Amino acid sequence: MSYLHNIGQYFLMIKEMFRKPTKWSVMRHLIFKDIDDLIINSIGIVAFIAFFVGGVVTIQTALNISNPLIPKSLVGFATRQSVILEFAPTFISVIMAGKVGSFITSSIGTMRVTEQIDALEVMGINAINYLVFPKFIALMLYPFLISIAMFLGILGGMAACVFGGFASLDDYIAGVQMDFIPFHIVYAFIKTFVFAFLLATIPSYYGYYMKGGALEVGKASTTSFVWTSVAIILLNYILTQMLLS
Template sequence: MTALNNIGKYFLMIADMFRKPTKWSVMKQLILKDIDDLIIGSLGIVAFISFFVGGVVTIQTALNIDNPLIPKYLVGFATRQSVILEFAPTFISIIMAGKVGSFITSSIGTMRVTEQIDALEVMGVNSLNYLVFPKVIALLLYPFAISIAMFLGILGGMAACYFGGFVSVDNYIMGVQQDFTPFHLTYAFIKTFVFAFALATIPSFYGYYMKGGALEVGKASTTSFVWTSVVIILLNYLLTQMLLS
């Protein structure tokens, strides 16, 4: 019953977010600040993880292919497919649910605890529009971070080939170029946009409607991470079923 109540409340929050828009001159600054906090501030960790996980995928694939009938370029092909289809859009989104999601929940939750949200409401500001809408718009740039993750994941695989000598770099590049289906990129970016919306709104929901004090802010951050991850995994399944099958 609580889950159904929360789902209803979540959709009402989304509807309220679009009412009584904040002045554009103020909103513009909020969006730029959120782009800095949520996207630019995450590029470092996204780049680091993508590069090394791309390398690990390459090493694992290379080490598990011992059949001489399987061509060596398959390592590059498998890395590209793993990175573009799942690792960059889905795995990075789960990491972002931890990094960006907990930041959003704790910052909005702290504003709730310290009555800053009440202060906005008393002034006649639509606090949902003021706090959540800029995050949704900022995360429209999330595909930019995912593009970097894709590029660095594949580059990490190439670096693993170069330094580890599992397959030649030429073979790896050939595999990366083999049987490329442009729709796979479309599929990955559609997923990314959907996950971005979940990343902006679910943590905001848990921060905005939290009750209590500092301890509850921590609990709300944990709950928001769990539910954002669950929703991303479920959406991933549904979108894959709809777009690829």
């Protein structure tokens, strides 16, 4: 029953997020602050992970191709497909559920514990709109982060391929350009927008409705990471089935 209650409350929170908007002059500052906190501050970690995981995908692919009849360019092709279709949108989103998700839950949860949310409500402010909506708008820039991950993942694969001696630069580039289907990019960005929505709202839900003290803020962050990851993985499956099969 508590699962159903939570799901119902989550959707009510989303409805409330669009009701009684905060004054634009205030909201504008909140959006810029959240873009800085959630997107700009994540570029470093996303770039680092994307570059090296791209490299690892290339090495693993190259090491598993032992048949001399398979062209070397397949390494570039496999890396591109893995990075664009799954690694950048899904794997990075799960990592962001940990980084951005815990930040959102703990910051809103701390505001709940220290009565700052009560203070907003007492002033007659729609606290959900004030706190969650700017995060939702900021994360609409999430595809920018995923584009960086896609680019650096393929670049990391290229570096590993060439410097590891698995294939020549020409072979790798030929593989990256081979049989390119533009819809795969559309599919990846549709997923990215859906995951951005989940990343903004599920951690906010766990922060906003948490009860207790500092210890519970930590527990809420963990729970929010678990459920954001579960939602991302489940919706990844559903969207893949709907869009690609």
